[in-house]
Amino acid sequence: MLLRHCLAGLLLLSACLAWAASQVQVVGLFPGAAVINVDGQRKLVRVGDSGPGGVQVVSVDKQGAVLRVDGVERVYPLSREYSAGFAEPQRKRLSIAKGIGGHYWVAGSVNGQTVQFLVDTGATSVALNDAHAKRLGIDYRVSGRPLQVNTANGVARGWRVMLDRVKIGDLEVLGVEAVVLEGGAPHEALLGMSFLSRVGWREEQGMLVLESKL
Incomplete structure (x- = not known):
């Protein structure tokens, strides 16, 4: 029984680490497409297609997008934070x-x-x-x-x-x-x-x- 609990705990920890390893954000919205940022890689991805890291865009509306990450669907709201740990971008x-x-x-x-x-x-x-x-x-x-x-x-x-x-x-x-x-x-x-x-x-x-x- 103890071994079973330990294995379950390890699997849960692994899942949490895998989820935390990829930073996924929606940074732009367009009709039928979204700009997603996965660990600093930005790409315009149309609904039904996959982008960086295999992240798939399932649907898009004015507030955000439904993304499928590692087989799990989740709503991601539009974010203005392009990359954690980076300073505000300079005007070019x-x-x-x-x-x-x-x-x-x-x-x-x-x-x-x-x-x-x-x-x-x-x-x-x-x-x-x-x-x-x-x-x-x-x-x-x-x-x-x-x-x-x-x-x-x-x-x-x-x-x-x-x-x-x-x-x-x-x-x-x-x-x-x-x-x-x-x-x-x-x-x-x-x-x-x-x-x-x-x-x-x-x-x-x-x-x-x-x-x-x-």
Whole structure:
């Protein structure tokens, strides 16, 4: 009997240690997806998919998400604490000088793949053509929602997609809405307001200044 109690105690202790070993947090919420932080690894994970450490997103609402961790489902509220033991993040800033044609050009990345962006404050979202999407590995016909877009050349067929992450310099935004258009337009990838509205931006002495929001 004593041996049985000891074994049960050890199993309970092991379970508690395993639970404490992984710090799991929900740090962002989007329709049908959540940004989860598992031991410092952040990733946008759609409902039904698994992220860092095998943590699965079961469902999402405005308050938080139901996650399955080690086979156990639990409600995780939205947290603003990105990582225990780290100081409050510092505001990050990037200044971009005008380039060819008086436009702002900047090198960035989409889902870890490099992209040369033309900054367009008049575009409601990040805009890509189908060649850009193919190079970036975005299967927009499967993951996107079809729509019609009015362009300078008339009505074009497009798809609305969600990019896992867009990064410009040290500024990274997770869960960025984008539109992929059929054909060669836009010729350059456009950095629109779906990214810019998530950071602070202003024009200052001929420079475009982007700044992270705390």
